[in-house]
Amino acid sequence: MRDTLQSRLVPVFLLVSTFVAFGCGGGDDDVVCGNGVLETGEMCDGAELGSATCLTEGFGGGELTCTSTCTIDTSACTPLAGECGNGQIDGDEECDGANLNGQTCASHGFDGGDLSCTAACQFDTRGCSKGQVACGNGEIDGDEECDGANLNGHTCADLGFDGGDLSCTAACQFDTRGCSKWQVACGNGQIDGDEECDGENMNGRTCETQGFERGDLGCTQDCLFDTSACSSCGNGRVDGHDQCDGSNYGGHSCRSLGFDGGSLSCTLDCQFNTSDCVMFQEDCGNGEIDSDEQCDGSNLNGQTCEKLGFDGGELVCGADCSFDMAGCTVICRAIDLGTFNGTMIQRTDDSCTSTAHYDARGTGSGCLNYHSIGNEIVYSLTVPAGEALKVDMVPTDIDASLWVTTDCGDIFGRQCVAGADAGVGGESETLVFTNDTSDTVTYYIIADAYKDCDEFTLTITEAPYCGNGIVDGSDECDGDDFNSHSCASQGFDGGELGCTEDCRFDTTGCTYDCRAVDLGTVTEDIEITYEDSCQGTSIYDAQRGSNCTGYSTGGKEMVYRITLLAGNSVQIVMNGEDLDTSLWVTTVCTDVTGELCIAGADRFTKSDNQPEELSLTNDGADAMSYYIVADANYGCGVFDLSIRVQ
16 A cells, blocks of 8 residues: 555655745745645645545545645545455554454553454554552542542532531442531421430430330430430340349449448349448457447447437347347337328428438338438328329438338338439439329338438429320320320321320321332342431331330331242341441331331340341242331431341
8 A cells, every 4th residue: 555655646746846846946935825725835725635635645535634734634534445454454554353463451551351443443442441450549540439538529518418528438439428417407496307306305205215214315416315314224234324234233343332342232223232242340250349340249339229319129230340220110200291182292391300210221222322321301191092293302402312111110211112312412302103002002201311411392293194194204195195296297107196005106006108128039149338227217116016126116217128039048137337226027018016027136235336137038938028127226327238148
């Protein structure tokens, strides 16, 4: 082709040479390139090409053009047929068919792929690719959304969030966990949007509705429930206000509490009982009164029950050389307040005019957190069956203690039914107790003190209780009083809301349209990452039904539908970030109370930072659909869900 091209260019070159020679000889200095006129010394000018074409220039076709310097431009011309496509590299060909002239994608700066050749014998790199090896170089390559600190100009706001810090994962994809949705209404005292609470407004919820047995439910600055002051005494875990729980002493012993030895135990209300802890004294047991000893063996140092302020009984010496007054007795001097008839009782008294015999922390059940060795005044009050009372003690300055027993002579609180000792000097104490028997009972209210004595005011009123037809206390409802709630306010689509005997909402009559995410038939592993349950519902609670998880699942949940072929098994794992996860499976999407729950897992708390997992097998003869409820004990947050074929 080069020989043909050269032979065809000879006349052109001769012609140009002639023009140049003629121009030089004629001395024509008026040649202007760009005026569209073919003049002496020009090969072309604009659209004026003379008689030149791609064919006259030795090409097979195409469009001949003129450069800005009035020279021929053959870049748009095409080679002669029969040259490109002959499998040989000719002229300006980069390649020809399968002949790539030794080149590859790598030699063109790519990480891999298949280099090919176009019909015009030019390289085609569309089959080449940039691999993941480029992730981490700080540049946006291939399918990367970001790379290191290079976010490609994006922010949380670009991705639909209200603020926060967008970051990049190790796989060069956006990490939105640092982004946030603002709740502009949080703090107005009303429940808006996804808020669980707002300030003092708990939306009718209590520690009890969140699966705990007692305590004070709080609200965080983000309008989420704060259960740090809630506890479930009896669950074997030290939580909330628990000092201990069953045989779990939280690592404590008599020695860690300042005693020299002995046996520490735990009361039924999860408080330490140190009555069997002892303080050793070097000379205790020698029969002589040494150092701080009150007594030693049979040597009572001349003391008797009467001298210690009791009315009688037998004083003995304990193993730690201190008085054991369990055998001492008192004559009941309680002030009789009569029978409670619903009218408030209020009186002001001075405990300095009374005795200092009662100490519910001394050797009794420990219904108080601390000793109550100060002066006390005892009141007797007859309470009708089923009546609940609230007792408030407001001291002037002393560290008050307030407790109730059923025996006036129960000076050590062995029959204590309620106690309050949470405040310090000058702070009030409040307790609630109920006559849950079928008979009228006389109770003894001990207005006591940690030490010393002072004036105080005692107020007794009817306490909020379930069954009075009024939503009060921890009631969600009471009889026909639903406090303006309905199935719709509880997140359901319709139906009739009911009220249980323990004044909790009964949603079994509510209806709900299934919104489960259908994951199809499971034939291979499924991984769901960074799922946010805050975008889900707060309807499912397995504790309302069979309680297959063991605890309340009152938080927000996401529901997924899977189908298992007969005989197939899967393992389901839920891993939450800063979330007390709960995982369970039912066979009906609308089984919001877990009545049909077939598997559940809730072994760990949020602080354990451990995943919940369970196994599921279709033992039937046909394919079966299941509904996975990725739930939480309370609140909501981000989690990962894995469904692995077994």
